[in-house]
Amino acid sequence: MNALIDTHTHLYTEEFDADRELAVIRAVEAGVTRLLMPNIDDTTVEAMLKLCEAHDCCYPMIGFHPTSVDAGWKERLEKVKGYLTSSSHCFYGIGEVGVDLYWDKTFREEQMIVFEEQVKWALEYDLPLIIHCREAYPELLEVLSGYKHTALRGIFHSFTGTSEDAERLLEYESFMLGINGVVTFKKSTLPEVLKNVPLKRVVLETDSPYLAPVPYRGKRNESANLVKVAECLSVIYGVPLSEIASRTTENALKVFTNAEKSF
Template sequence: MELFDTHTHMDSKNFDEDRAETIERAREQGVTRMINIGFNRETIPTTMKLAEEYEFIYAAVGWHPQDAITMKEEDLDWITELCKHEKVVAIGEIGLDYYWDTSPKEVQHEVFRKQIRLARQLGMPISIHNRDAHEDVVRILREEKASEIGGVMHSFSGSWEIAKMCLDMNFHLSFGGPITFKNAKQPKEVLMKTPLDRLLIETDSPYLTPHPFRGKRNESGYVRLVAEAAAELLGKELEEIARITTQNALERFGIR
């Protein structure tokens, strides 16, 4: 069985004491590939280091909306250059975040649009961060013709109506720990309606830890718990969900 964690932050300081051991635990759980996310000036270099150190770890690089106010033109040039690297498979995580008041909305919009345009220019998929900004995210994706490249709605939390709009724009929906939460009705309902060929799984570790470890540090190996929850919701075997989501990820990110 092969599992693919499509969104993790294994370079986080939360793993400084036991990073190698945590990665090995993930391998023991059947995780054969991961995409680590570099999203600002601090995490892009550490993400690239991980991708170069481990054959099975790939990288996505971009500028997070919370950090949008810090982005300069040279940072966009840096991302452009890094996208030539054989281990970089997406631009992300990019998008909008209206929960944390760290960057003005108009700045977030501008940085988001610039990175979609770059992704279209380079022909690369994008990984979308969307927190409390569903309508604006969908609108900007449409206006910037993001359907030409598509990508992933990371840790999808929207309604089925929003999901359908994203699916129509050539996006996959990725689900993580919340589908294991007892009261998380909406993500479970959306997952059950998502076409199997558009379904991805992730951890977003060290955040959004699935049950029964909720409240503790998340890690990539727990993507197996996400896969188990998805299998139960869909009435399928764990092995089938692992196979489907891994194949979807390989195709979405152009990994051979």
């Protein structure tokens, strides 16, 4: 069996209330042996921690999602930071964070402020940054440009951009591109784009419960489905599934260096 790492899954959300434990079991049985879990905001931390404390294969991260930025963002961000600074918890990344202007541009400036604050957390605590970006590359890169030559590392989560987008993001040499079920979609341009992206810069993710790969598209996604993403990359890169597994695992460990001893 090929061991895979899901670098981005939200099995702690309400979509899994009916079968959460089974979802973890199905993932492990499918060969997805490590599940990295980005937080969403101040309302989700406890549920995430509860799941991660129950399973050695689950690794929590802490962050404040851009779509959660609202009028009360200062207090909410401070609450999330309280978990990070507490000695009670061990986190493996800062995420997921970023800028999202797809649904609403009302808090554009605030999203950029919140993002930059969390970039500083990642540097201060030597943790990888898990970046979400939707319809906001200019804003995202405006913030990141000042940190290009720092020790910052991480993942550009759910990459679905163009070859030009990929080229700009890969300039951040300690970052990987997170590839999920979108790569399997019939009209996806990702297979073509990835031909210009070295396999050494790619990690696997599901973004469960979202973005289920073919043949599960339209249904709730879960970490066990990561195998379908790996199989698709095997075809794109023309290498055996075992090589996709080993190379993407190696790539993930370059990002999550503080988790390496527990893998």
